[in-house]
């Protein structure tokens with residue numbers, strides 16, 4: 394078992410009579426990109442805040458980098474909070490350098506890192522501008538830079554893609570992927586499945602504070618049956634692995650079929666059989682479920698992407 398960068402063990406958080414996080418256990422392997430997925434109010438932000446020692450759990454145990462949450466290891470963690478807030482009068486560069494200094498970087502190193510991040514984020518020409526003169530998306534990118542400035546080993550990003558246009562969402566995806574390639578553990582929350590689909594090694598699906606799924610993307614999607622559509626000359630029922638074939642269209646000998654495979658039978662095996670035995674096919678389409686479909690399967694509702702929050 395790889396070490397965990399973050400582990401929750403039977404964690405509950407109550408606000409009065411409301412249970413925001415309910416008996417939640419999961420582990421984030423070191424070096425992984427981990428998606429925290431859930432609709433509005435699922436408990437994502439509350440969980441991240443507990444991991445950062447901003448909130449205290451009502452019950453349970455949390456380990457962050459092998460220790461209970463505390464401000465002590467703040468320098469090892471880059472955090473993008475859900476509520477964005479930067480000092481409006483400070484310049485872009487000074488803001489990022491300030492966060493680097495808080496994380497015990499030398500001034501020169503903080504400035505070099507800040508400039509490199511601004512180049513990467515397409516904001517180098519705004520380095521001297523005060524934060525108040527930036528658009529919302531630009532300010533968000535600066536805040537991302539404050540989380541990344543000291544190349545922390547653990548990144549916790551709460552809804553990092555919200556408010557960014559598709560080009561900037563792609564830029565941020567690349568930045569996250571590069572941080573992970575450099576060895577960082579990245580945890581991010583989102584209700585936009587496509588980001589998770591492209592980035593995550595592992596996922597946690599939350600609904601009303603409870604865990605509905607934890608595992609890899611393939612495991613999540615594998616929980617739902619895939620759909621196989623064939624155009625074949627002759628009925629495919631009776632071919633190896635085919636449990637049921639329903640003719641949905643076609644012409645004469647050539648029929649279009651929706652095929653259900655037996656448990657454990659892979660479409661690749663069927664295709665190999667058809668090729669080896671000269672079974673006439675002119676279509677063989679496997680439709681694997683999307684993460685969005687898996688989410689609905691596990692959570693029972695749409696992840697509730699707010700209107701206007703376009704996913705790439």
Ligand SMILES: Nc1ncnc2c1ncn2[C@@H]1O[C@H](COP(=O)(O)OP(=O)(O)OP(=O)(O)O)[C@@H](O)[C@H]1O
Nearest residue numbers: 408411413431432433434435436437438439440584
């Ligand atoms: N400080 C608080 N006091 C009382 N209730 C709270 C507080 N913070 C969160 N909650 C409640 O806890 C639940 C979980 O909220 P949380 O912010 O963790 O959800 P989330 O998954 O991050 O949602 P979103 O995607 O909408 O940001 C919600 O019902 C919310 O109203």
